[in-house]
Amino acid sequence: KAGVTQTPRYLIKTRGQQVTLSCSPISGHRSVSWYQQTPGQGLQFLFEYFSETQRNKGNFPGRFSGRQFSNSRSEMNVSTLELGDSALYLCASSSLGSSYEQYFGPGTRLTVT
Amino acid sequence: SQQGEEDPQALSIQEGENATMNCSYKTSINNLQWYRQNSGRGLVHLILIRSNEREKHSGRLRVTLDTSKKSSSLLITASRAADTASYFCATDGNTPLVFGKGTRLSVIA
Numbered sequence: 001k002a003g004v005t006q007t008p009r010y011l012i013k014t015r016g017q018q019v020t021l022s023c024s025p026i027s028g029h030r031s032v033s034w035y036q037q038t039p040g041q042g043l044q045f046l047f048e049y050f051s052e053t054q055r056n057k058g059n060f061p062g063r064f065s066g067r068q069f070s071n072s073r074s075e076m077n078v079s080t081l082e083l084g085d086s087a088l089y090l091c092a093s094s095s096l097g098s099s100y101e102q103y104f105g106p107g108t109r110l111t112v113t
Numbered sequence: 114s115q116q117g118e119e120d121p122q123a124l125s126i127q128e129g130e131n132a133t134m135n136c137s138y139k140t141s142i143n144n145l146q147w148y149r150q151n152s153g154r155g156l157v158h159l160i161l162i163r164s165n166e167r168e169k170h171s172g173r174l175r176v177t178l179d180t181s182k183k184s185s186s187l188l189i190t191a192s193r194a195a196d197t198a199s200y201f202c203a204t205d206g207n208t209p210l211v212f213g214k215g216t217r218l219s220v221i222a
Binding site for chain 2: 004033035042043045048056058088090092098099100101102103104105106107109
């Protein structure tokens with residue numbers, strides 16, 4: 001099976017702009033979770049989508065949002081970017097859910113200037 | 114908040130030596146998982162151990178779990194330069210996975 005893919009791999013944005021990141025899970029996986037990874041805070045859970053419904057949400061402001069399509073592909077959107085949003089954004093898919101074995105994509109490196 | 118915390122933060126060993134990393138957590142769990150991350154890349158799942166298991170093996174990996182002490186250890190035997198990476202434990206409880214900040218392992222050839 002093909003692995004989890006994320007696009008784009010690298011992105012540079014300016015403060016105040018918005019950005020949309022995309023994730024295609026492993027075929028057959030209905031759960032997609034998003035994580036933010038920074039040197040200071042480590043890996044932090046953003047949200048999980050399962051069969052197009054948000055099932056869990058981490059402690060992030062409303063500027064961070066996501067959605068999942070009927071083919072399980074997921075997007076996350078960050079509006080009004082701040083410098084602190086610079087991070088590696090990781091998407092993970094699972095057949096069972098966000099508490100079980102996760103298959104991670106390579107990540108999107110977002111730099112906000 | 115971080116539930117799992119790995120110790121040590123960094124570890125440097127010679128190729129062929131064993132590497133041991135520890136993870137402590139705070140609340141009850143259903144399972145504990147270990148992941149590896151090569152620099153700036155996605156994480157790779159290594160092993161999952163359930164709360165009713167005490168030890169699990171996978172190739173050169175050995176994981177132990179002590180729920181009474183709320184701790185786990187990951188042992189990599191006969192390490193190789195390719196094992197150089199960051200290693201994370203992740204716990205669930207009744208929430209999505211919560212990751213620690215990881216142990217950075219350097220294996221010197």
